[in-house]
Amino acid sequence: MIRGSNGSSSVSFSSALKLCSLFAAMVFLGVGVAAAGQAGGAASWKAPAAAEKVKNPVPVTKAGLAAAKQLFEANCAMCHGNNGKGDGPVAAGLSPKPADFADAKLMSMDTDGGLFWKMTQGNSPMPAWDALPEKQRWELVNYIRTFAKKDKK
Numbered sequence: 001m002i003r004g005s006n007g008s009s010s011v012s013f014s015s016a017l018k019l020c021s022l023f024a025a026m027v028f029l030g031v032g033v034a035a036a037g038q039a040g041g042a043a044s045w046k047a048p049a050a051a052e053k054v055k056n057p058v059p060v061t062k063a064g065l066a067a068a069k070q071l072f073e074a075n076c077a078m079c080h081g082n083n084g085k086g087d088g089p090v091a092a093g094l095s096p097k098p099a100d101f102a103d104a105k106l107m108s109m110d111t112d113g114g115l116f117w118k119m120t121q122g123n124s125p126m127p128a129w130d131a132l133p134e135k136q137r138w139e140l141v142n143y144i145r146t147f148a149k150k151d152k153k
Helices: 013-036 062-075 112-121 134-152
Strands: none
Touching (some): 112 134
């Protein structure tokens, strides 16, 4: 029985919903991490050949990179880190570890189409970002590419 803060045996609907949502998220993450432990890391995750051939239709612009940076910070940095090195605050508990976008060798293994496909499909523990509009996903691909360029300097 769940007890409210005043000792009563009932809680508000919104509190119960929050608890259920939290529990579901914990179960989902636990199942995802367990399943991911049996899968390979970023280097072994390959996009299909057809996806690798897709060209990025969104040109790199300052406005696009700025918008993608905000999306990245809000949705990706918790795992991939602010500098894209795969060292975000959640990364330590994940298996496989998040990709290091600053690793030029790793990044050279994927085309823009391959990165777009991976972002769209997800691969536990990384969620699928298919709910984001295509343009935003392509802008994120452009932004992600900047990490390997910064690391070379």
